[in-house]
Amino acid sequence: MDLGLKDKVIIVTGGGAGIGAGISRACLAEGARVVVLSRPSKNVEDFMAEMKAVDAKCELVEAHLEDTQRCKDVIAEIEASYGAIDGLVNNAGVNDGCGLESGSVERFLESLGKNLTHYYALAHYALPALKKSQGSIVNISSKVALTGQGGTSGYAASKGAQLALTREWAAELLPYNIRVNAVLPAEVMTPLYSRWLQTLGDPDAKLKEITDKIPLGHRMTLSSEIAAATVFLLSPTQSGHTTGQHLIVDGGYVHLDRALT
Numbered sequence: 001m002d003l004g005l006k007d008k009v010i011i012v013t014g015g016g017a018g019i020g021a022g023i024s025r026a027c028l029a030e031g032a033r034v035v036v037l038s039r040p041s042k043n044v045e046d047f048m049a050e051m052k053a054v055d056a057k058c059e060l061v062e063a064h065l066e067d068t069q070r071c072k073d074v075i076a077e078i079e080a081s082y083g084a085i086d087g088l089v090n091n092a093g094v095n096d097g098c099g100l101e102s103g104s105v106e107r108f109l110e111s112l113g114k115n116l117t118h119y120y121a122l123a124h125y126a127l128p129a130l131k132k133s134q135g136s137i138v139n140i141s142s143k144v145a146l147t148g149q150g151g152t153s154g155y156a157a158s159k160g161a162q163l164a165l166t167r168e169w170a171a172e173l174l175p176y177n178i179r180v181n182a183v184l185p186a187e188v189m190t191p192l193y194s195r196w197l198q199t200l201g202d203p204d205a206k207l208k209e210i211t212d213k214i215p216l217g218h219r220m221t222l223s224s225e226i227a228a229a230t231v232f233l234l235s236p237t238q239s240g241h242t243t244g245q246h247l248i249v250d251g252g253y254v255h256l257d258r259a260l261t
């Protein structure tokens with residue numbers, strides 16, 4: 001199936017690790033040109049080394065996305081370098097554990113900066129280019145937006161707002177044929193998730209406790225499965241009439257009856 005992404009310029013925030021790396025790989029497999037926006041890290045360094053080794057059409061632009069001026073600058077740099085922006089995947093963020101009781105107003109605002117503000121900033125600054133290309137935006141949210149989790153108010157507020165903005169932007173951008181959709185992961189095995197498991201006394205037991213609650217196959221969702229949903233939503237040929245949707249890729253974790261687990 002041709003998704004019509006060959007030579008399209010796709011920005012993926014946090015695109016060098018975890019779910020973001022899976023999305024970058026999926027876009028590259030469809031012939032897209034990928035610009036990874038990320039702060040530096042060992043995972044990002046390893047990913048870019050892998051991309052260089054296979055001569056992938058993938059560039060890293062280092063950015064701390066909490067800096068909205070940097071968001072403005074990188075969009076200008078990308079458009080000047082590539083001549084177009086066809087897709088924006090807002091993915092970067094962190095579950096930073098800023099709770100109502102355990103956090104503070106200052107930490108809450110910091111959490112919004114890490115997880116929400118750059119979604120708006122990048123879309124805002126990329127909008128003129130997306131109008132020209134009639135491109136697409138995909139916001140990576142989380143099941144926490146729908147279920148809550150406890151102890152993570154900043155992250156939950158950000159993820160819920162991402163869903164609201166998805167439909168708000170889908171409505172606002174109808175005149176420009178710009179589609180806006182969201183993908184919601186639940187439990188996905190990423191390097192960050194794996195490191196969290198290793199901080200526990202019995203990682204294997206904790207992992208089994210988690211996967212036992214996932215109805216379909218009692219397994220973690222793969223990054224590649226989140227990526228497949230994302231590239232479908234980016235596709236102008238296969239999802240050209242899909243906008244304002246919240247696609248949950250979670251093995252039934254959120255919506256199926258708990259009696260199943």
